[in-house]
Amino acid sequence: MSGSSLRRRFLVAAVFAFLAAQVVVPAVALFGPRPARFSWHMYSALPPVPEAWTVAADGTREQVDLGRIFAVQRAEIDYAAVVRAGLCTVVDARAVEIRQSADAPVETITCP
Amino acid sequence: MSVIDTLRGTTEPARPLALARIGTTFAILLEARASADSLFRLAKPGIIRAPYVDWAPEVTEPLAWVLIGLWVISGLALMVGWWTRVAGAVLTATLASVLLLDQQLYSNHLYLMVLVAGLLTVADSGAAISLDARRQGERETINRWPVWLLRLQVSIVYGFAALSKINLTFLSGSVVASYLRREGPLAVPDAWRSVEPMMVLAVLAILLEAFVAVSLWSPRWRAAGLVAALALHVGISGWLSPTYQLTVFSLLMLPLLLVFLDAAPGSRVVVWDDGCGFCATWVRWFRRLDWLHALRFVARSELATSGLPVSEEAAARALQLVTPRRTYAGFAAVGRAAEVLPISFLWAPLLRMPPVAAIGERVYARVAARRLCSVTPAERQGVATRSA
Numbered sequence: 001m002s003g004s005s006l007r008r009r010f011l012v013a014a015v016f017a018f019l020a021a022q023v024v025v026p027a028v029a030l031f032g033p034r035p036a037r038f039s040w041h042m043y044s045a046l047p048p049v050p051e052a053w054t055v056a057a058d059g060t061r062e063q064v065d066l067g068r069i070f071a072v073q074r075a076e077i078d079y080a081a082v083v084r085a086g087l088c089t090v091v092d093a094r095a096v097e098i099r100q101s102a103d104a105p106v107e108t109i110t111c112p
Numbered sequence: 113m114s115v116i117d118t119l120r121g122t123t124e125p126a127r128p129l130a131l132a133r134i135g136t137t138f139a140i141l142l143e144a145r146a147s148a149d150s151l152f153r154l155a156k157p158g159i160i161r162a163p164y165v166d167w168a169p170e171v172t173e174p175l176a177w178v179l180i181g182l183w184v185i186s187g188l189a190l191m192v193g194w195w196t197r198v199a200g201a202v203l204t205a206t207l208a209s210v211l212l213l214d215q216q217l218y219s220n221h222l223y224l225m226v227l228v229a230g231l232l233t234v235a236d237s238g239a240a241i242s243l244d245a246r247r248q249g250e251r252e253t254i255n256r257w258p259v260w261l262l263r264l265q266v267s268i269v270y271g272f273a274a275l276s277k278i279n280l281t282f283l284s285g286s287v288v289a290s291y292l293r294r295e296g297p298l299a300v301p302d303a304w305r306s307v308e309p310m311m312v313l314a315v316l317a318i319l320l321e322a323f324v325a326v327s328l329w330s331p332r333w334r335a336a337g338l339v340a341a342l343a344l345h346v347g348i349s350g351w352l353s354p355t356y357q358l359t360v361f362s363l364l365m366l367p368l369l370l371v372f373l374d375a376a377p378g379s380r381v382v383v384w385d386d387g388c389g390f391c392a393t394w395v396r397w398f399r400r401l402d403w404l405h406a407l408r409f410v411a412r413s414e415l416a417t418s419g420l421p422v423s424e425e426a427a428a429r430a431l432q433l434v435t436p437r438r439t440y441a442g443f444a445a446v447g448r449a450a451e452v453l454p455i456s457f458l459w460a461p462l463l464r465m466p467p468v469a470a471i472g473e474r475v476y477a478r479v480a481a482r483r484l485c486s487v488t489p490a491e492r493q494g495v496a497t498r499s500a
Contacts, residue, residue, distance in 0.1 A: 015257065015261065018261065019261075019264070022227075022264070022265065022268050023268065026268070026272040026275075026276075027272075029276075030272075030275055030276060034276060034279065034281075035276075037218055037223075038223060039272060039276065040220060040268070040269050040272040040273045040276060041220070041272075041273075041276040042220050042273055042276075042361075043277070043282075043287055043288075043291060043352070044273070044276040044277045044279065044282055044287070045279065045281050045282060045287060046281055046286060046287055046290060068158075069158065069159060069160045070159070070160055070162075070216060071150050071153040071154040071156075071159050071214075071216045071217075072150045072153070072154075072216040072217070073216075074215065074216060074218060074219075076215070076218060077162055077215050077216065082160060082162040082215070083160070085162075086160045086161055086162070087160060089160075090158050090159070090160050
């Protein structure tokens with residue numbers, strides 16, 4: 001296969017891959033929760049307001065100001081997963097509790 | 113033969129993309145300020161991290177400085193077209209790095225900036241109006257396929273933005289109501305945020321975005337699509353919050369609409385009366401603002417040898433604009449010429465609408481009847497030289 005033919009095939013493949021990603025990703029995301037990343041869901045829904053609490057050794061609960069511990073609060077972030085992975089490292093607590101939105105259940109994560 | 117082969121064999125004028133490069137890169141540079149704030153905040157102790165993958169490097173202050181430095185330097189280089197492809201590649205890589213470092217750094221317009229910077233790089237956007245073009249010589253045309261991808265990207269953004277808003281929450285008007293500005297001279301009072309007007313605004317937003325996505329591809333509807341895009345962006349930048357981010361998004365999108373213009377070099381011929389000082393002034397301004405080089409100027413005294421379908425009498429009566437489809441006269445000619453000028457292409461189609469067109473024609477006729485038909489030899493020579 002000549003160099004130019006190979007280059008042409010690579011170009012066609014790259015363009016179709018780009019197009020497929022640009023169309024398929026947002027098309028699939030239309031069937032999921034909003035907003036989703038890489039899908040152009042700007043201002044398409046009201047972002048959930050997550051809440052978190054620390055639980056001290058004596059059992060007292062204190063609400064965490066997420067605006068203080070997150071650099072940027074984005075609606076696409078799975079706060080439960082992020083808090084599960086990292087909140088214990090930035091606060092001094094026995095456990096942390098997180099609620100993704102007002103109508104979601106509270107999840108308790110025990111700090112190591 | 114694939115679509116790409118077909119597109120590879122054809123070309124596009126280089127100047128619309130070059131101007132789009134300058135405009136979009138300006139927006140990308142403005143975005144650096146907001147992303148720098150987020151990056152440096154992320155580097156602070158006590159801030160939680162949300163990387164997409166465990167092996168993503170930690171955001172530190174030195175890394176933030178490096179990324180913002182690369183962003184600004186490569187952005188400036190791309191804007192002026194200095195080592196355009198290298199600058200574009202570095203900028204694309206830098207923006208993608210920032211986007212993917214942490215979930216908190218994601219934004220739709222940063223993602224769009226990655227794609228646009230990449231496409232500007234591939235599309236050889238430095239072929240015109242650039243330091244590279246000054247050094248190596250400006251090219252009139254570039255490959256069509258990357259420009260076509262850029263057009264498609266614009267439609268994808270507007271199209272999916274419209275489709276994603278078709279949900280009960282958005283259609284209820286609550287999203288629009290919560291994002292309307294509460295401060296500043298354009299603040300919307302709470303009393304106006306009632307259900308009915310918010311629902312109307314929500315439906316209007318979806319229709320506008322969908323119309324822009326589709327109409328830009330149709331020669332018949334393109335002008336209306338450009339006006340709709342301008343209205344949409346003025347609306348969201350003026351009345352929604354956060355203002356800075358939405359203004360940057362608008363400044364990113366609007367220059368990209370230049371690549372939809374049907375503005376091949378010299379494709380529209382302005383026939384003007386070189387015995388008239390007033391006309392000479394108009395033509396001088398058109399010439400200055402014709403950054404796409406879409407206009408060609410033919411003076412009435414040169415009409416006989418031009419082969420254009422315009423009589424000397426018609427040229428003496430009013431300015432004429434000859435397009436591949438038809439000839440326009442007077443105010444209509446001024447309006448149609450303005451539709452290929454980068455500073456007016458978004459709003460000039462409004463000049464076609466009633467009653468603007470009727471009033472414009474009347475004013476033009478009155479001015480034309482009273483115009484001072486005396487032009488100095490120096491003026492005539494000056495315009496004729498630039499028309500050549």
